[in-house]
Amino acid sequence: MRTMAAKSASRMRRWMLGVLLRLPGGGSDPASLLARFPDEALMPLRRTGLDPVPALGAMRDKDPVSRLKMPLGLRGWLVTGYGESRAVLAADHDTFSNDFGNMIGKVGIAAEQDPGGLGFADPPAHTRLRHMLTAHFTTRALATWAPRVEQIVDEALDEMARLGAEGAPVDLQKHFAVPIPSRLIMELLGIEVDDHTEFLRLSTERFDFAGGATTSLNVIQESIDYLEAIVARQRIEPGPGLIGSILSEYGDHVSDIELAGLADGVLVGGLETTVSMLALGAVCLLQDRAAFDALLEADAVGVDRLVEEMLRYLTVVQVGFPRFAVRDVTLGGHEIFAGDVVVCSLSAANRDPRHDTNLDRVDHTRTPPGHLAFGHGIHRCVGAELGRMELRLAYPALVRRFPQLRLAVAPAELTYRETSVVYGLTGLPVLL
Numbered sequence: 274m275r276t277m278a279a280k281s282a283s284r285m286r287r288w289m290l291g292v293l294l295r296l297p298g299g300g301s302d303p304a305s306l307l308a309r310f311p312d313e314a315l316m317p318l319r320r321t322g323l324d325p326v327p328a329l330g331a332m333r334d335k336d337p338v339s340r341l342k343m344p345l346g347l348r349g350w351l352v353t354g355y356g357e358s359r360a361v362l363a364a365d366h367d368t369f370s371n372d373f374g375n376m377i378g379k380v381g382i383a384a385e386q387d388p389g390g391l392g393f394a395d396p397p398a399h400t401r402l403r404h405m406l407t408a409h410f411t412t413r414a415l416a417t418w419a420p421r422v423e424q425i426v427d428e429a430l431d432e433m434a435r436l437g438a439e440g441a442p443v444d445l446q447k448h449f450a451v452p453i454p455s456r457l458i459m460e461l462l463g464i465e466v467d468d469h470t471e472f473l474r475l476s477t478e479r480f481d482f483a484g485g486a487t488t489s490l491n492v493i494q495e496s497i498d499y500l501e502a503i504v505a506r507q508r509i510e511p512g513p514g515l516i517g518s519i520l521s522e523y524g525d526h527v528s529d530i531e532l533a534g535l536a537d538g539v540l541v542g543g544l545e546t547t548v549s550m551l552a553l554g555a556v557c558l559l560q561d562r563a564a565f566d567a568l569l570e571a572d573a574v575g576v577d578r579l580v581e582e583m584l585r586y587l588t589v590v591q592v593g594f595p596r597f598a599v600r601d602v603t604l605g606g607h608e609i610f611a612g613d614v615v616v617c618s619l620s621a622a623n624r625d626p627r628h629d630t631n632l633d634r635v636d637h638t639r640t641p642p643g644h645l646a647f648g649h650g651i652h653r654c655v656g657a658e659l660g661r662m663e664l665r666l667a668y669p670a671l672v673r674r675f676p677q678l679r680l681a682v683a684p685a686e687l688t689y690r691e692t693s694v695v696y697g698l699t700g701l702p703v704l705l
């Protein structure tokens with residue numbers, strides 16, 4: 274039997290996903306809240322093609338901090354400048370808070386709709402939860418995973434080779450970009466071998482809206498239930514991964530639902546982002562043969578440089594978590610009042626000409642200046658080093674295995690997700 278707390282936490286997550294991914298909703302569906310958001314509020318999420326978001330660039334040139342049209346009762350700001358975004362992300366939580374509690378009572382949002390999780394929490398709750406994860410994501414802790422990542426990459430490439438052996442197009446997203454992070458995260462969390470197929474289905478289907486919003490929401494519900502059951506099992510017999518070791522270390526201080534939520538955060542945070550980076554990065558390489566060829570010969574420094582530049586250029590997490598002004602503050606010459614909602618467009622910030630001058634293409638010959646693709650400050654991506662490791666191993670392996678790799682359709686025929694926090698493709702047909 275699911276407890277009241279567990280049920281309410283699941284409802285929260287369903288609602289949050291509705292908000293973030295703009296699901297069509299109606300009636301009492303939590304996604305119906307979206308209807309209250311004006312179209313302009315979703316503008317920073319629209320990207321079709323590898324184009325560097327001209328509308329956002331134009332806004333930033335006019336003013337790097339501009340008003341964002343929000344539902345009645347909310348005053349919103351869109352930050353498109355690099356320095357201004359960095360200042361918001363670095364601010365303490367007494368200036369800009371992540372706590373979703375700031376939204377409660379506004380535009381009809383009720384307390385039970387608080388999504389919780391790391392991204393919507395302030396210290397000390399945030400510090401306590403984040404501390405449970407950080408030790409597992411340091412460069413040192415992750416080094417032991419490198420051989421396994423190489424193996425997973427090779428298995429994905431073998432499968433692509435098998436599917437494309439007769440010259441048929443292969444979906445690189447489905448057979449390369451999805452299996453690498455999903456298998457890795459599954460093992461990192463410590464999901465038993467018998468559960469592999471089921472976990473893979475749950476982790477990929479959650480972002481597939483082909484069956485409509487309800488199907489996706491049901492999959493998320495299923496995923497949380499699934500993780501919670503694993504936590505409960507591992508509480509009795511801790512497994513070898515992250516879930517087991519957090520239980521061993523913090524057992525009495527973390528509830529099943531809290532840990533299932535943390536594990537789900539690792540899953541949501543680490544899966545779709547890395548899938549998008551792998552697939553969109555491949556598109557960049559296939560459209561820029563010089564970069565492709567350079568990668569064939571690149572040493573570790575060259576690979577790192579390309580990966581950093583790709584992270585900056587693509588900025589797949591298009592906007593950071595919303596921040597709520599706690600006190601009146603001046604930003605970019607504007608008076609931000611306590612209660613205002615501030616959204617940082619990481620895609621626009623990472624292409625700010627005041628910070629960077631190579632804006633119109635991936636420049637694989639240079640190390641880009643510091644970028645905000647992983648955010649900044651206390652909410653900076655906890656899995657940044659894991660994401661980097663996957664990209665550093667996967668891109669070179671792909672070009673080395675298939676040096677003749679090319680798109681199976683014209684670039685203009687590739688289809689992109691229309692409105693999603695995480696910028697990405699719907700598929701990537703290639704010829705080997």
Ligand code: HEM
Binds near residue numbers: 542547589652659
């Ligand atoms: C290349 C891939 C990735 C990108 C581009 C990315 C990007 C980001 C960004 C921009 C944020 C911060 C948002 C903000 O402060 O507003 C973030 C937070 C987060 N990411 Fe990632 N991420 C990636 C991979 C991963 C991986 C592999 C994991 C886990 C294994 C992960 C887990 C998380 C978590 C848990 C947070 C919330 C941290 C907090 O609020 O303290 N991410 N990510």
